[in-house]
Amino acid sequence: MNRINQKLKKDKKLLSIYFSAGYPNLNDSVSIIQNLEKSGVDMIEIGLPFSDPLADGPTIQASSTQALKNGMTTEILFNQLKDIRNTVSIPLIIMGYFNPMLQYGVEAFCKKCQDIGIDGLIIPDLPVDVYNEQYKATFEKYGLINVFLITPQTSNERINFIDSISEGFIYMVSSASVTGSSSGFGNEQTAYFKRIADMNLKNPQIVGFGISNNETFTQATQFAKGAIIGSAFIKHLLNNPIHKIKDFVNSIKY
């Protein structure tokens, strides 16, 4: 069974952390991943930097820009990760935009992910129907779970369709926003979380965007299986050495 699904079966609220590969320094990726696992994080999203990230807010975009300046490329990331499964066992997901994957070759990209032990992909600008018609078979061939996003504006009909073609979890974007733009959840978001929970989808939901501390993590996971933190973690990395990752994770979970 895919590591993502194994993890989702656990009876606890999952904490997933996003970071941009190659940030703050080109060769930090492996060390960040190892420290995140040691600190008790349940799942990791490794951001493949892109020059023009439409769904990212300023914090993540700045970290991607810095990573590219540091020289990060798809090939370098794959090389950095080639032995990652010798030391890390939690689910690893690559999150990135479609163009770099398209240039690498979608099949070659997927094969490389399987070789490394990547469990899933999140590609915000790969349309659901294009995936379903052109790439689903390839992803499945290499054992990769593709994670789709839903937002408060996504219709119930579309959510049901996305649920039907998903095989891991659904990435529930907390509000109409790019990453890192919200602070705290109001009634509107809570109502949305509850509405989705009441749909009894076959895939669990993990909330992303707008989670930055213990309070927002707790709110987000009241109705969902877990939550993803990106911008707040990147800000922490900017101001703290990698061995202090545990402090950040502790501040969220405990």
Added chain:
Amino acid sequence: MTYNIDDKGYYGEFGGAYIPEMLYPNVEELRQNYLKVMAEPSFKKEFDQLLKDYVGRPSPLYFAKRLSNKYKTKIYLKREDLNHTGAHKINNTIGQILMAQRLGKTRIIAETGAGQHGVATATVCALMGLKCIVYMGEIDIARQAPNVARMKMLGAEVRPALSGSRTLKDATNEAIRDWINNPVNTHYIIGSVVGPHPYPDMVARFQAIVSEEIQWQLNEKEGTTKPDYVVACVGGGSNAAGAFYHYLDDTDVKLIAVEAAGKGIHSGESAATSVLGREGIIHGSKTLLMQTNDGQITEPYSISAGLDYPGVGPMHAHLYTSGRAEFLSITDDEAMKSGLELSQLEGIIPAIESSHALAILEQKKFNADDIVVINLSGRGDKDLQNYIDYFKL
């Protein structure tokens, strides 16, 4: 082969809507409604009326006698430079503001490079009393001060794009992010035939008035609706899309798209996407774009801010790969020289974008009886400082 869009939003293999889910409802709402709205008699009536009385259409199709004598062929200029606000951009913003109203939107956002599309958007927002926010790269704000002032005077808020290269590409990213953050009340007026479906098709349809007029105007003057050549410059490609539109499937009419070679195609400072680009995804559609081997979008360069874009619209990508249109590249120097030449031969100071289209007269040989229509997409007032600096006027 068809050169128009198919029912899934593709021109051949190019197009589509490669957008984050956060944008899906906005784009889908537009996709489901744009053709219906455009077909409504009340929409057509208002659009046509505004084009006539506000924009000043039809724009003349002018026989350029002295230019024709010099190049020994029959050259007509489609005078989009005579439109209100000084370029073809207004055709599209009039159409989109009427679309936005009918979709119940109360807030308009736009991106702009040189400022022509920003001014055209600010203008129609003032006309309709809608709130207008224009994203513009910080660097472009500095180098296009008169247009920034125009937008402000028209009541628009100009927000600097501070990310990336701080030019058009980044202004577009910022506008898209604004749309993600404001999905319900906001319409995004894209200024070229780029972006997710249905934008390339919708913008092309609004600009199609250009080729529609060329047909009947040429018939009046030459007794034929068909020129031998239609020539237009291409950044994203909206003026070219408009000039080509009614001729796309008529292969008797040769189409020439002119890109900015900047300081030379292989100088590292160029915007000649058809030569330097590969298939990829930018701003929500699959098209040809300039990028690294790793799929990072690279910075284009042109002396003309309106051609300074790392991709072309999907229609143009298809016209290029299918061979339907010939793509030529013109350097900064060639364009500037042609701009000066038109000024002194015909008394028309063209936008530097349009000067690129004119410059092919030096590069390509036409027969004496060929009818060559060049789309003069905009006027050069906005570029005066560039002309002054370049020619030390």
